[in-house]
Amino acid sequence: MTTFLEPPRLVVHLIHQLDIGGLENGLINLIKHMPPDRYRHAIVCLKDYSEYHAHIKTRGVEIISLNKREGKDWGHYLRLFRALRALQPDLIHTRNLCGIEGQLVAALAGVKLRVHGEHGRDMSDLYGKRLKYKLLRRLLRPLIGHFIAVSADLEHWLIDSVGAEPQKVSQIANGVDSIQFHPRLGPPAAVGPAGFMQDNAFVIGSVGRMDEVKDYGTLVEAFLRLIASPHPAHQRMRLLIVGDGPQRAACLDTLTRAGAAHRAWLPGERTDIAQLLRAMDLFVLPSLAEGSSNTILEAMASGLPVVATAVGGNPVLVHPGFTGILVPPRSPELMAAAIADYCRIPDMGARHGMRARSHVIADHSLPEMARGYLRVYDALTHPHGPCPGPAPHS
Structure with a gap:
């Protein structure tokens, strides 16, 4: 009997901007550690992206900038809708308050599987209690198939304040590359302008x-x-x-x-x-x-x-x-x-x-982080059974 392997599913990640930052580094690390024969990826930036992460394109990851203006830019919703219709992703993964409105646009564009992640709050809503944002999250909650929180604090808030069903919320800890980030092996390097570092600094x-x-x-x-x-x-x-x-x-x-x-x-x-x-x-x-x-x-x-x-x-x-x-x-x-x-x-x-x-x-290993996201994606894309395939890269 011939076995036909299904093509990898496309995940679109909607973020504010692809630049230097913790959320952005975490996204790039996630893509690098997901099995490429099960999921491929595209990144849609509400604003734009810098050259810092442009190397991810060499892995076949398309990056799209919506060039959203500051404040309320109604045109960016149409640009997002067109981008999603062109990409036709199997799943969209939005992040934080800036991206949650993308859930509605994705639903209108025909994206059936939708995930939303909370990675931290911004200055305009430090404790997640601002009424208009709470109402927005509650209104969009039925459109979201699964929530991801990077901390227990955010997980409890999604359940208690936003009203997410506990079985639809996963807490997945961030991972770190402990090979790239390692202790210094000798004296500290002389960094900075002349006179900044001293022997006993x-x-x-x-x-x-x-x-x-x-x-x-x-x-x-x-x-x-x-x-x-x-x-x-x-x-x-x-x-x-x-x-x-x-x-x-x-x-x-x-x-x-x-x-x-x-x-x-x-x-x-x-x-x-x-x-x-x-x-x-x-x-x-x-x-x-x-x-x-x-x-x-x-x-x-x-x-x-x-x-x-x-x-x-x-x-x-x-x-x-x-x-x-x-x-x-x-x-x-x-x-x-x-x-x-x-x-x-x-x-x-x-x-x-x-x-x-x-x-x-x-x-906090990167493979363990990737396994957590993989479980969420697999549960949505293969609701009737596990998806056979290799685990995230070690």
Whole structure:
């Protein structure tokens, strides 16, 4: 008897913009670790994409930009409808508030299988309680075949606030490439402008999009408090924030006015994130809201202790006294105190960083993340039985 293998199903991923960021890196890693003979992929960007992820095209992934204007751009709905009609995907996977309206457009375009993921909230709705967004999610909920949440916090919110049926919600933890992101094997590389790094420098680092929800102003204020202290250990401190966004100029201005610009380096967007993480001694994330932070996972895989705000999924990733320290959001004095502990007690940072990497390897592998998404896609595309085929790439 001849066996006919069905062609791979097409999944369209609808996102805001394909640029440097945790959600975007997670999407690229997911595509790389899904079995290509079962699923192929296209990425539709509401805005546009940068060259940072353009290499994914070599894997046969089509990237489409809708070039949505700021504010309400009614024309982008028509452009999305036309794109979906041209692609004819088997399944659409939208992400976050910016993409959820795509569920209605997809339904009108005839896309029968629809998944929506929540990766974290933005500044306009930090706690998911804003009435108009809650109503929007509730109105669109019947169109969504399955929800994915990257943290327990978001999973509970989808069930309790949005009204999603528990059996239609899966929590899938983000994964990290623990081969690309690894601890430094020797002395730290001399990064930054001349005079930034010294032999005994203690580099406080962070990576992320510098927008309001990430609250990098609090980290800058904590840093300025520390270097103003007479404690001799604090004079070794340097600040490295990798990323771009509307808050970068304000942070640079604050550092310049304080006379501390020579002790900080804010290089904007970079492609050598793994190498820059290995130049850090401590990773700090001052966010006001998070889902499950990819940058925290990358820092932990790099053997770094983490100071983070106790919001969203951060308390699941950072175990106080074991892999890092949690502080309340918008608390520069408590953040400064946590940073000071690591600067003054180097052995503590080494212990916490080693445990952090072990935790990531055990619980946040990329193949395990891909298996979670594969189970969701398979349950929708093959509702009457399992789909035979290879597992995600190891």
